[in-house]
Amino acid sequence: MEIYLDANATTPVLPQAREAALAAMAQDFGNPSSTHSTGLKARALMDGVRALARRVLGAGTGELLFVSGATEGIQTAVLSALSALREAAHQPELLLYGATEHKAVPEALKHWNALLGLNLQVLAIPVGRDGRHDLAWLRAHAPRAGLVCTMAANNETGVISDLDGIEAALAGISALWLVDGVQALGKLPLRLAQRRIDYAPFSGHKLYAPKGIGLLYVREGAPFTPLLAGGGQEGALRSGTENMSGIAALGAVLAALEDGRVFRSHATLAAYRDRLADALRQAFPGVVFNAPLADCLPTTLNFAVPGVSAKLLLDLFDAAELRMSGGSACSAAKAQPSYVLQAMGLPAWQAASAVRLSIGPVADAAFIDEACARIRICG
Structure with missing residues (x-):
């Protein structure tokens, strides 16, 4: 039996979510933009999931858009x-992002900065050995920034x-603030x-719904420019017929999260x-944890064993049917040192x-129990 220990990369679909997705495909398959009863039924399902997400996320009066995912x-x-910054009377000088952000963030900054002709300086906010942002550096640079991007929790x-x-x-500053909430959902x-x-x-x-569905929160009053224009779905904020099976599945996950009986408490998970x-300590007495567990x-555990390569460890674990990774799934195939750990200033061997x-x-x-037993035999 496989023991899957790579949930930060992706998760299996929750049984309730699978059932909801299948029901949306079989019974509630209508186009939510249609005005007949089948379409209205789909619209009611979608509106219900949006209202549920609003409660779970504490979104208040902000917009919640269904999108294909975090990217x-x-x-x-x-x-x-950046579209708003281009029209601003006084343009900022900087775009800031955390040095340990998922690559989707700096790559998006560079892409739109160039495409919109802003040519602002893109800088990484340094982090300490604990992986947390250097707040003194941020305070010094934020007054010249137009957008600050920080993740809620590192992947x-x-x-x-x-x-x-x-x-x-x-x-007291006017910079806009983007927070990547991907890893925090259901945990913080x-x-x-x-x-x-x-x-x-x-x-x-990342939280037991299928691939291809996500959410974007936009604070009330924050500038907004649609990425996708077309049929005017999502109040003309995100065109394209909505992914109803994905929305239904996400709704089932959020309902389980709100209910509190399926998801474990923070204390239990800790x-x-x-x-x-x-x-891991029993299997590999010299194991080093790369970030303070209290923070x-x-x-999530990120670790290294002196003198043992990540490839060898992953091969050992894989042979025991323990599925782990060498870091971000998006970068795993490149076999390069972790830029996250490098940004934290850890020794080269650890990264x-x-x-x-x-x-x-x-x-x-x-x-x-089973995961621990298998880890011990890998030592």
């Missing part, structure tokens, strides 16, 4: 922000950003409307992580030989 959400947010290390500290550093309370976050993308497949860390998601173990928040004790 589209990031592209839309960056386009919206490789699980490091949780100090969003309150970042918000304080941005106080984001309280979107209680913060000055302008844009926040989310991806369904206890699971500690057990996995102990199993990380309770679902080159890091392995990521990540569990999903519906993991149970029996799953952790």
Whole structure:
């Protein structure tokens, strides 16, 4: 039996979500833009999921758009922000992003910065050895910035950003703020409307929904430019017929999250992580954890073993049917040292030989028991 420990890359689809997707394909298959009863039924389903997402995310009066995933959400947010900056009376000098951000963010910044002819300076916000943003650096540079991009939690290390500290550093300045919420969904309370976050993308497949569905939060009053124009769906903010099976599946996941019985508590997940860390210590006495566990998601461990390459570790784990990764799934095939760990200032050997173990928040004790037993035999 396979033990899947790569949930930060993707997750299996929750049974309730599969059932909801199939029902949307078989019974609720209407086009939500149609005005007959079949279309209205699909519209009601979509509106219900949007209302549920609004409650779960604490989105208040902000817009919640159904998109294909986080990359589209990031592209839309960056386009919206930079289009507004191009029209501003006083143009900023900088575009800022966290040095450990997912590559989708800096690549979107560079793409739209060039395409819109802004040619602003794009700078990475430094992070410390703990993986958290250098708030003093941010305070010094934010007054000259037009857009600041910081993730809520890192996909490789699980490091949780100090969003309150970042918000304080941005106080009194006009820069727009994008927060990548992908890894935080289902694991951290984001309280979107209680913060000055302008844009926040989310991806369904990182939390038990199918690939191809996501959300983009846009704060009320934040500038917005559609990435996709066409038939005027999503209030003309994101054209294209909505992915009803994906929306239905995402709705089932969000309902389970709101219900609180399927997803484990933070304390339970932290206890699971500690057990996995102990199993790694028993198997590999010299193991080094690459980020302080107290500052990380309770679902993620990033580690290295002195003198043992990431490839060898992954081969050992794979032989035991333990599925882990060498870092971000998007970069795994390139076999390069982790730029996230390099940005944190870790030694070259750690950045080159890091392995990521990540569990999903519906993991149970029996799953952790089996995972720990298999890890121990790999030593």
